Amino acid sequence: MATPTAAAPRTNRLGLAVVEYKGGKTTLCAGCGHNAISERILDAYFELGIAPEQVAKFSGIGCSSKTPAYFMSRSHSFNTVHGRMPSVATGALMANRTLHGLGVSGDGDTASIGIGQFINLLRRNVAMVYVVENNGVYGLTKGQFSATADLGSTLKSGAVADLPAIDVCALAIQLGASFVGRSFSGDKKQLSALLKAAVAHGGTALLDVISPCVTFNDHEGSTKSYAWLKEHDLPVQELSFVPSFEEIAIDYDPGTTREVTLHDGSRLRLKKLEADYDPSDRARAMARLMASESGGDVLTGLLFLDPRAPDLNARLGLVEAPLATLPEARVRPSRAVLDAINASLR
Amino acid sequence: MATPTAAAPRTNRLGLAVVEYKGGKTTLCAGCGHNAISERILDAYFELGIAPEQVAKFSGIGCSSKTPAYFMSRSHSFNTVHGRMPSVATGALMANRTLHGLGVSGDGDTASIGIGQFINLLRRNVAMVYVVENNGVYGLTKGQFSATADLGSTLKSGAVADLPAIDVCALAIQLGASFVGRSFSGDKKQLSALLKAAVAHGGTALLDVISPCVTFNDHEGSTKSYAWLKEHDLPVQELSFVPSFEEIAIDYDPGTTREVTLHDGSRLRLKKLEADYDPSDRARAMARLMASESGGDVLTGLLFLDPRAPDLNARLGLVEAPLATLPEARVRPSRAVLDAINASLR
Amino acid sequence: MTTAELEATRRVAPRARAVTNDFSIQVATVNGSGSQSANTVLLRTLFQMGIPVSGKNLFPSNIAGLPTWYTIRVSRHGWVARQRDVDVLVAMNGETARDDVAGLRPGAVVVYDAPLELESLRSDLAFYPVPFDDLVAPVSADARLRKLLRNMVYVGVLAGLLGLEVAEVEAALGRVFGAKPKALALNLRAIQAGLAHAAGVEKRDPYRVERMDATRGKIIIDGNAAAALGALFAGVTVVTWYPITPSTSVVESLHGYLEEHRRTADGQATFAVLQAEDELAAIGMVIGAGWAGARAMTATSGPGVSLMAEFAGLGYFAEVPAVIVNVQRVGPSTGLPTRTSQGDLLSTAFLSHGDTQQLLLFPGSVEECFTMTGQAFDLAERFQTPVFVLSDLDLGMNNWMADPLPYPETPLDRGKVLGKADLERLGGFARYKDVDGDGIGWRTLPGTDHPKAAYFTRGTGHDEQAGYSERSDVYQKNMARLRRKFEGARAALPPPVVTGAGARIGLLAHGSSDPAVREALAQLHAEAGLPADYLRVRAWPFAAAVRDFVAAHDRVYVVEQDRDAQLLSLLTLDLDPSLVGRLRSVAHLTGMPLDARSVTEEVLAQEGR
């Protein structure tokens, strides 16, 4: 393990070098958006100085869901079944509330087979980061449309998407989600800031990251291609993240910039690019998103935030210590308790 | 079968008396809102003069899902499994596009276990009426909260709902549904008009009908009780339905009243009670609904309508005749076709 | 069967004129009419009089207004299985009264609502008309209340006719309404009205009760509450569920116990109970929690188990502890949700595609609902796999007499888990390596503070280090280990219970068939002079003792409550082919709890007697 010396590589506040956050070699296609997201994710945890052992990774099934094997090998990871990862993550994070939960899913895994569990994860506000690596297709099964494919977009085969797309962000905001952001695998700066903010959030932090599938959905006619995003990516803010452990306080123009304090005390600075976009107003955010859909623009940035919504474990009123490792004395009532119960049944 | 004579009971345009639309004896609790809805449903089909044989009833599992046994015994009916009725209805209505599809479900059946299939039914815009008999609890399993239980509402046991409720209407509008209405089992006039309009619609017509569970959720503290609805029911319009086969044209004040023409040529007349509510504006309808949620008001009436959205069978480009009964000659290609295929594989 | 039981049976063989403490009472009513508390008072009164009792509720799958039958068996011999014939009928439901009466055997008693005029139906029964409405009229002016109180009137009438001790009736009533003095007084008056009426009628039947001392120290509980207590004392920490009859009360009562006994001084919870959106989510949460190290469980019934099939396979292959209590009901599909069955054995044993095998436990009493649900957590963590506890509606929802639930004497077995210190000592580990020769690898929990603690859990092919692998040799080695692990479970699961030895024939059963089979053994012996040994299997895969039992008998009658002889099927797959021919099927699926008489008749028929 690297210790910070003049010669040693750059280390974070834990004294860990970035290599300690690396994973196995990717088996995804060269150029796949998912690979870029993996890089951003491990950078975020590295820079936040979170010990990999404190992170638990969850995924479903798909190319996107394979990626947890390609970053942070020092974190436990659970590659579950298709579309049902949210329930597994919910169970694990109830069992050990001290873990930093990270879910990585795909648009098919989340919005097609998984839409039911996804909705319930958001409603419960399970404290975790939930990244949808959104390419509009089923990559691993060779390119069929998923539920996020935009109406009218086409496959290489010429097939045309004929159903209204599910916008997981609009859906999440409508359902009462507490943190909703969207980004693009190609936007290093924005994605990094959003990822860190998501980690700093105290509930379910949904990040819908457009992540082009170079093999099956990066062609003309796709609305999830690199080309399309270059054209239509419309950030609503310019974001910068200030971690809780950094004390810098640069002053900024409150007219154009706004700062939100996150659950863990970190701050996210939003320099408005779209003047009247307000990520704290659910109804207006909804309306704006629904408008953009028709336009074909891809609104990115912090779309909605309620830093105070209680998370699942708070609602359950759990003890601080992980349920998983409570000693027998705390989980098995005494002989006297059973005697009393038996007596009451006589 | 009753034929219209002076003595005979009132008959519809098919010459059928209302008894021909009756079902078996209900086994639900006396006073259950579901029973009232059953009455409205059979009245609607009777008055529209639709032959019961042309109607196919679908339901999931629950007290509400039992009701198809209690009306229109002359219609085929499929009481399926819990939460998965939409898929069964979708299959049946692809197989026979000439059927009038009617789905009856509960809030648990639709919004809890069934939310995934419900969402996909709406996206596909399967041509059918879909009634959610919404009492906020699981009646048949003795009164646990469902996903439509309002935040803060209580059970008799004192348990408090601690998750944001799913408003199936807001959800449907956000997802692009083509017909969304809400009513109350106790509002005979409004529910009848909405049911008829739903039958006249050419896609999925969602009706969220608040239907109190007198046994488990009609107490103080419930937001799905008769008392609560009497207090908070807020109709956005006064509705009257004019069937396609009636030629009456009463004139009305376009300032306060508006008429929409439905898929089958019938008309629904909306006398505005809430001045600027516009059921053709998706984003504004959304915003208004999300506002009402916080207020505790129950917005009822025709909440959204797009009479022109293509339904599933239109998108599939199906032949007019039911697929189910196409003759062999139309579904088994000729020997020559197979010869050609074999040749191509040599 | 104990010799005491045997004698007991012999003594009654020639049916005495007065039938004391040996008959069944059936109350026919409609659900939602409030008869439940009346029936509880009856049951508890008998119990308090020291007389062995059991109560079975036959209710419809709706909420109110349909026919319901509550049967109380009084048995001085201690038999608690359903008795096929009813001796004393209380006919409160006009809808079913005629059928109910038609089904009685000659000499039976009918207490009924006078206006039903049942006396004309048969001449071979003792009819006692009761003018319920007249009797309750003075008790209360409130019609709604009177409807409820009518039930207490039949308690009074029966008390009078059968000779229940009034003091015990009042004590029982006190337990039911203790908290509500007003209700208590009203109901007492209704009972007294019944007693008064009974005092005026001439007794024309042999049935009576008499104080015994056979219930001292015993408790009355239903299997679902017992299972909940089993989980409570096994230190369950995560409970997820989706309501479904007849399993709902497992979690509802468990939740109550947890709220009462598992909160810290400052009110924090050492447990999580979460109502999921469906069974796929419920089992997913259990798998996630078990993976993270919690003792996690869910409770469900047939349709829920079917929905859990995919996750059950993940649990098996990724080797994650999970406890699933399946309170079986009659299938297929939605089936008869309020009837009992043992029909999920095969589908659960092979739940999920592709060479998946699951561990099954078969509680045969409410005590075992308690102990086995507790053990299930130890086994799930020891074997790192899902464990299914197959209870059923009869066990789970009916009231049973039982010995006090025993406090677990062994500490929790948390299985093979490596902590930080272990890893420092070992320098690392391989998740799926069979280091101990039992096929069970060591696992670590997420959050373990050691750079070598992490591993990657997946449902895809993996090597000993949990790395992804499609290699044929790696896959085969892993699958062979999983089978070794499964085979190893045979010796660790609850062993069969064998009674008797040396008889030429044997009876073999599982779960809630036990009381009926034990009574059938007594009947076979006492009535047909046919001694039989008995093995009750308590888990799958089967212990070696099962093989020995079959080998030791010419014919083994496999008694079970399903259509397809699923227990016999699992035995057929497990036994040496040379023994399969000895198995005979006694499979019943009526939806009613199994009764001894049907078993006895079937065995005698197949024995050619």
Next chain:
Amino acid sequence: MTTAELEATRRVAPRARAVTNDFSIQVATVNGSGSQSANTVLLRTLFQMGIPVSGKNLFPSNIAGLPTWYTIRVSRHGWVARQRDVDVLVAMNGETARDDVAGLRPGAVVVYDAPLELESLRSDLAFYPVPFDDLVAPVSADARLRKLLRNMVYVGVLAGLLGLEVAEVEAALGRVFGAKPKALALNLRAIQAGLAHAAGVEKRDPYRVERMDATRGKIIIDGNAAAALGALFAGVTVVTWYPITPSTSVVESLHGYLEEHRRTADGQATFAVLQAEDELAAIGMVIGAGWAGARAMTATSGPGVSLMAEFAGLGYFAEVPAVIVNVQRVGPSTGLPTRTSQGDLLSTAFLSHGDTQQLLLFPGSVEECFTMTGQAFDLAERFQTPVFVLSDLDLGMNNWMADPLPYPETPLDRGKVLGKADLERLGGFARYKDVDGDGIGWRTLPGTDHPKAAYFTRGTGHDEQAGYSERSDVYQKNMARLRRKFEGARAALPPPVVTGAGARIGLLAHGSSDPAVREALAQLHAEAGLPADYLRVRAWPFAAAVRDFVAAHDRVYVVEQDRDAQLLSLLTLDLDPSLVGRLRSVAHLTGMPLDARSVTEEVLAQEGR
């Protein structure tokens, strides 16, 4: 086994110096590198030369960049099973080259990319280094193209070394690139470069090909396309699905065929193909469509089947026709998605809780993927129940030689359906009444214009009129009828295929094990003088002939591709106990298609030879 086959085997017994038309070629490369068209050209060339061939693709569960092996077997005897040993290796993948070479048997050939320098690895092989980069350099300046063209170079090299007829190579190339003249020309030049290189090397191995006349009139097709055609010619009208390897191409090819052959002149569709949101929805739609009278199907694999468990029980109990094609892959759980298995028998036979039983069909060839998928619709409608067609990855995704697909000679069997006229004649009907004594009731379709046409379909207990019932007698009668219906299917399902008679031992197998077993029979006879008869079972529940076959042999070796001997298990449950002892298990689960040699060795070992 035909005597011709026998002689064939004998003739080669003493391995001749020149090995003609009897060897296997394996191309080791990475997926996504474009080797597929090169391999197709090789396969087709051999086929066009009249030589029996089969091709098997061993690919990873990802999209690009991982090791892939394509194996072509050339067999003048017509054997098409996988050959365990590779004779000619084309090593294009540096990552696996060393292992690939290590696995060869002495005397094998290695054609490889010169820079890999494999020649030093072993001295007992014939090494042919090929400077692929130098050879493609002149063909194209585009690096991306050159990467693809390298593959055609090995086609040329092999053509030269093995003696493929260049004209046929060009013809094959034409079929692949016919549409694209530019690509055609480029690829041809690459092949010529390979040929030119081969011309310059001295041949140091015995393997060669020679024109035969054994493929005249035959076709090449994969089982999934054949299944799709089976559905097309069975008049399928509703197809729902959710993508999953290895079943995806069933629906994708079916969709293509439907678009081409099932639109009216004005472009309207006589079919509906719908991609569902998951497998629960896919099977739900099939059940709904089947209920409404459509011929409806879905295709999936293990994980999907597990998700269908609840609906499968509804289909069984409510008696709704449905066709489910399960292209099996290696489980448990996600398992090895791109490997073949027969591991879903038990879980599918008992798919869903509570005494549910399902009908299973076992296609053993691409022809049967066609015929049985077609029959499945007739059977599903005749028996009003789900029918599962258990194909597998080997059958479904590999290229097989086959006789031309036979046009169905019998009209569609739409089962027992009453129309308006029938109802007018009968005045009504009872949906679940066994009027014909076969356990199958008559049904009506929604929309039937008669006041008595309707009935209420449900997964809850029901009587003959389809009315809700919780009555024990009604339930038992209905369940007994369902079992009668199931028993009746034995005689209606595809009967077993028996070859040989009078031998003391038998082999019994199903599905894609057939080619390997037939070859093993020849090996046992020719090499060990051990004659064996063979029964291939084609459906469950089993036909009476299965019993007879077992009864006629001392020992029956049950060959299957799974871990848990699931076919043997189903036989054990079905056979008279006295016969069970004759069964011997030959269960293999390697993920590789079964090979004859492994079967032969295993049988000989158990025979003590």
